[in-house]
Amino acid sequence: MPYIKIKHRKELDILIDQLADRLVREAKEYPEPGAFAGLLNYTCTRLALKIVRKLFGQMRYWLIAILTGTFKNIADEFYRRVGASYEDKLKAENGDVDLFQKYLEEIEKM
Numbered sequence: 001m002p003y004i005k006i007k008h009r010k011e012l013d014i015l016i017d018q019l020a021d022r023l024v025r026e027a028k029e030y031p032e033p034g035a036f037a038g039l040l041n042y043t044c045t046r047l048a049l050k051i052v053r054k055l056f057g058q059m060r061y062w063l064i065a066i067l068t069g070t071f072k073n074i075a076d077e078f079y080r081r082v083g084a085s086y087e088d089k090l091k092a093e094n095g096d097v098d099l100f101q102k103y104l105e106e107i108e109k110m
Helices: 006-027 033-056 061-094 098-109
Strands: none
Touching: 006 033, 033 061
């Protein structure tokens, strides 16, 4: 999780909130409820590329590695913090897939 200094959060949160409001307005122009995903993808991609261009100019392998690692960490952290909790709640309400338990039991016996 990107635990940055409070002063940076305050400065960035103002801009992020404005951008989020704008993306929501844009997303409402599309008939599909998931249209926000494309807008979010474009925004995050262009932001990352713009920062690299301003800081380093030309793309390099190590920048590609850093960017892909950053985006993967974002996805992993989001899933760990939100997705897994959501799935655990639904699993408790609706029951698990029966074969998962079988595999877990087999793994325990190894």
